[in-house]
Amino acid sequence: MGQTGAPEANFTASASRSIAMAQRVLQIEAEAVAALQQRLGADFLRAIDLILACRGRVIVCGLGKSGHVGRKIAATLASTGTPAYFVHAAEAVHGDLGMITSNDILIAISNSGESDELLTIVPLIKREGGLLIVICGNAASSLAREADVYLDAGVKEEACSLNLAPTASTTAALALGDALAVALLDARGFGAADFARSHPGGSLGRRLLTHVRDVMRPLAQVPLVTEAAGIVDVLAASSRGGMGMVLVQDAAGRLSGIFTDGDLRRALQTLGDLRDTAVGTVMTRAPRSIVPEKLAVEAVQLMEEHKISQLPVVDAAGTLCGALTMHDLFRAKVV
Known part of the structure; x- marks a missing residue:
């Protein structure tokens, strides 16, 4: 022993x-x-x-x-x-x-x-x-x-x-x-922009040089509806868009709201039958958004801070330009 x-x-x-x-x-x-x-x-x-x-x-x-x-x-x-x-x-x-x-x-x-x-x-x-x-x-x-x-x-x-x-x-x-x-x-x-010019390669360069406009999906690829759209039509648009959400815009093309999978679950728990419901009554109004000139890493920070996975992109006047998801940021290797 x-x-x-x-x-x-x-x-x-x-x-x-x-x-x-x-x-x-x-x-x-x-x-x-x-x-x-x-x-x-x-x-x-x-x-x-x-x-x-x-x-x-x-x-x-x-x-x-x-x-x-x-x-x-x-x-x-x-x-x-x-x-x-x-x-x-x-x-x-x-x-x-x-x-x-x-x-x-x-x-x-x-x-x-x-x-x-x-x-x-x-x-x-x-x-x-x-x-x-x-x-x-x-x-x-x-x-x-x-x-x-x-x-x-x-x-x-x-x-x-x-x-x-x-x-x-x-x-x-x-x-x-x-x-x-x-x-x-x-x-x-x-500053950070100067640093990026010295580090254009690899993940550091991507984080410092990639802007929201570089990774967002253009408006033509984003599922859009009006507030009067019915839930059935909204779900069909969401399935075609493949972003797990639909953006809601007003007559002037400005962002009115967002309807996500989470909004659908909450609406079902509250209302039950949604077949005759307009999306404007159950969407999330004034959602978080970002302008295309921001760095993509700022979009990551915003999404992580507010625990969201989709982000509308608007210009300075609030007009919709596009949208992005956390998956888009992963694909661009910003995250």
């Missing part, structure tokens, strides 16, 4: 140790990021001002793990309104330095601030009149001393149990880069 239980006991002890180690990593990295808040001040604002005034591009440069962080920061800047790209420090000293002009700003990332490749680049950049922003964990480093703006990303310890592998330091640098990008986004007044 003892031998049978031993492996399970060892596994449990190992699992507990792994969870404890993972919790320690997350705690250290969370504290490293939280500590950055107290360091945001004049230097951070100076970095924002320099980048906003930049006539060229922001070049993010790093080596090793800092290089991986730099790639992500450059990508975030570029997608949020700040033209930016990444240059690997090792490649820069072997020709890629020609990609950087005097109108550019270099963001150099290095935890130690003593990377030989970066220190080789810096004098050449400054000689050309370029500006240098340094994200670094050592204020006394050679790189920090050369900086026009120094952003302190130092950490008390790495999350690695050996205090060697870049963990908390790379997380802190990445978070500081994100803070810079989002602050710039806000300063530029960069």
Whole structure:
């Protein structure tokens, strides 16, 4: 019995140790990021001002793990309104330095601030009149001393149990880069439409670029009746339309009401025999509607908020233009 239980006991002890180690990593990295808040001040604002005034591009440069962080920061800047790209420090000293002009700003990332490749680049950049922003964990480093703006990303310890592998330091640098990008986004007044232009592909692009007019069914494909229509005719129109509802319009073509499967059930419970009933007496008046210029995702929000699955589309004057259902939004992959 003892031998049978031993492996399970060892596994449990190992699992507990792994969870404890993972919790320690997350705690250290969370504290490293939280500590950055107290360091945001004049230097951070100076970095924002320099980048906003930049006539060229922001070049993010790093080596090793800092290089991986730099790639992500450059990508975030570029997608949020700040033209930016990444240059690997090792490649820069072997020709890629020609990609950087005097109108550019270099963001150099290095935890130690003593990377030989970066220190080789810096004098050449400054000689050309370029500006240098340094994200670094050592204020006394050679790189920090050369900086026009120094952003302190130092950490008390790495999350690695050996205090060697870049963990908390790379997380802190990445978070500081994100803070810079989002602050710039806000300063530029960069909005959802601008963001969509940088993300035209995939679900994000569809959500930000698709309008109601792009997914709605035109009026010719929407079942329509007048208030005087009988329920039998209304049900026939609903079956032909395949939308689970019929729209009711007045003589001027404006939206008067909607009659859905739910309205039918409620009317049957209340009145019973509906054969001699006009739809105008049992329809839902003044239903929720949307204009074609709205984003399709706003239609989704409206339908989810009010727990409805069909939505009439009207123009500014209230004239019917079409309609859409949640199924239409699913088919357009907006949801």
